[in-house]
Amino acid sequence: MRNAYHESLDAITDELVSMSRLVSSMMHRASAALIDADREKAEEVIDADLEIDSINQEVELTATELIALQQPVAGDLRMVVAAMRISATLERMGDLAQHVAKTARMRYPDSAVPDNVRAQFIEMAAIADRMGVKMAEVLATKDVGLAREIEADDDRVDALHRQVLDVLLNDDPGPVNQAIDVTLLNRFYERYADHVVSVARRVIYLVIGERSSL
């Protein structure tokens, strides 16, 4: 009984880790689709979003069953509750990757990213990748130090987000459809990074909370 209980707790963590890897891989491919105008990658990401939605529902079911059958308390219960919240956040991150991919597909065979903000988007994409890898690692290991690094990555994304706005406002914004795309894409990356931060903070809270209750 005790073993089945811990297996169920581990199963939820495993689901979150693989969900977070899938989301990161979606955003990685969405960025490639965007920057290289790669239509096939865009389609892959758009298709993968259904899978994320179904994993999200599965996490909620697994967590609800675990609560009903095993009645976890204290730190374990808080972990299960946090897992449901994190899963909902990961689902929204999948949506954002899908939005990026749909924008890339809409502009194909052109790139939706004009030359004067290309460097910023390439760097935002690289940081989003790095943040995604760290997030999966934080979920797997509950490494608080690594979770804290994520905030610094987010600061850089915020700075790039402001740079892109500056270019739109003070350099050539290009035709209006391009300015609209850039405005929304800029926001998608900023939101994606914010979500990674919220996952990291939740893990920190979980670990610190557990520690302070020891």
Added chain:
Amino acid sequence: MRNAYHESLDAITDELVSMSRLVSSMMHRASAALIDADREKAEEVIDADLEIDSINQEVELTATELIALQQPVAGDLRMVVAAMRISATLERMGDLAQHVAKTARMRYPDSAVPDNVRAQFIEMAAIADRMGVKMAEVLATKDVGLAREIEADDDRVDALHRQVLDVLLNDDPGPVNQAIDVTLLNRFYERYADHVVSVARRVIYLVIGERSSL
């Protein structure tokens, strides 16, 4: 014991209903701030967002305690889990109201909404209000018929969202800072309406699920 149990369940529903009323009132005031360039209303909304964040944390705490102490099962447990998810969605709706209010404040004493999309924003704001009122009612009464009406409201918001994009693309988009504001504001209303739909769907699922398990 049985009484305390039902009181706790009712308390969670009450928290969600009052949270949803606060969110609706925030969006109502944010729309007024935007359309009438009313700075005081914008400040009220920006301040209220902290309250929403703290209610969201409270709902999670209340729900976790209820699970730990009362060990609800079946439909009751699913209700408590749904409440946590709905609370997270309401928190994001509060964020969107705050984004609208911040845009209004940034452009004060001008209005961020130019004349050629003013009618669309006035109607989106009115529908957002109506959807918010229905959402609170659905949360309080679990009225599935009313929950289904919400989807039709959302279709209208989507149509207005497309109209605003059309005006930007095919009419005068105005200066670029205005086009950026309109692009984002348009998205904030569309997302807000989507969130109302997701709350309504969750209530429908809860009620239909409960019925089918009877």
